[in-house]
Every structure is written in C-alpha cells, then in structure tokens.
Amino acid sequence: MTTMTPCQSLTIRVYYEDTDFSGLVYHASYLRFMERARTEMLRSLGLDQRALLEGAAGAPIFFVVRAMDVDFRRPATMDDLLTVETEVLAVGGASLSLEQRVSREAEPLVSAKVRIVCVEAGRARRFPPEVRAKFERLLPDQA
Incomplete structure (x- = not known):
C-alpha cells in the first residue's frame, strides 16, 4: 500500500525512444513522464481511471489537461534516472x-x-464528493 504524502514521486529511466537526434530528451517526452506521474498519483489515491470512465463514481467521468505552463531548464539524456x-x-x-x-x-x-478538469459527456463537471475528498487529502496543509 502506498503511503500518502502531499508530494507524490515517480522514478523514470530515460530510454533511447525518449530522445531526439541530438541525444537529449525530446520536449514532448517530459509531458509523457508527467502524465505517467499523474496517473500513478491517481492510483495511489485508489482512483481507477477505467472504472471512473465506466461510471464507478456515478456518471462516467474522466480527467483532461486544461492548461499547462512548462519551464524547460536543463536537458536530460539517455539512461538518466529522473x-x-x-x-x-x-x-x-x-x-x-x-x-x-x-x-x-x-x-x-x-x-x-498543470490544471486538470473533471469531464462528463464532453463538458466540465464538479468532482464527485468522494473523488474530491481524495484529492483534498494531498493538499499540503492536509498532510
């Protein structure tokens, strides 16, 4: 069982496929790495995305990235552990x-x-109370 902490962490190894012709990690690869980390955060909360899409919290819901402001500071290279x-x-x-x-x-x-929005039938909708409560457990002042 995963211990709940305000900051979730995921370790990722950089593979050849994550790099561009220069040998540096391609900028879009960082977005995939962040997506994986968000998915693992949901899992640590006991939120199964497939089950939510199938209506486990009432109506079928899913999460989408609404906005993202990214700051690329330094590059990573193949075999780095991030x-x-x-x-x-x-x-x-x-x-x-x-x-x-x-x-x-x-x-x-x-x-x-990153700003994530809860969606039902193509439109933003409020989080189901039990889903919202799980996210609130990760707020820094709740730990």
Whole structure:
C-alpha cells in the first residue's frame, strides 16, 4: 500500500525512444513522464481511471489537461534516472491545480503548473464528493 504524502514521486529511466537526434530528451517526452506521474498519483489515491470512465463514481467521468505552463531548464539524456514529483496545489469544484517537477539527482530540469478538469459527456463537471475528498487529502496543509 502506498503511503500518502502531499508530494507524490515517480522514478523514470530515460530510454533511447525518449530522445531526439541530438541525444537529449525530446520536449514532448517530459509531458509523457508527467502524465505517467499523474496517473500513478491517481492510483495511489485508489482512483481507477477505467472504472471512473465506466461510471464507478456515478456518471462516467474522466480527467483532461486544461492548461499547462512548462519551464524547460536543463536537458536530460539517455539512461538518466529522473524523479517526477507531483504536488496538489488546489482543489476546485471541477478542477485541480498541480505542480510537477522533473529532476535528476535533485537537479531541477523541468517544471510545470498543470490544471486538470473533471469531464462528463464532453463538458466540465464538479468532482464527485468522494473523488474530491481524495484529492483534498494531498493538499499540503492536509498532510
């Protein structure tokens, strides 16, 4: 069982497929790394995305990235071991604000502010209460 902490962490190895012709990690690969970290955060909360889409919380819902502000500071290279941290900053009625950081041995490489929206039938909708409560457990002042 995963221990709940305000900041979730995922370790990722950089593979050849994550790099571009220069041997550096391609910018879109960082977005995939962050997506994986967000998915693992949901799993750590006991939220199964497939089950939510199939209506486990009432109506079928899913989460989409509404906005992302990314700051690329330093590159990573093949075989690097990266840490992707995900921190919940705020939980709104239908949205979630996150900060994600990618680092290599504590050296900051990429950071992003991410806004996630809960969607039902193609439109934003409020989080089901039990889903919202799980996200709120990750707020820094709740730990």
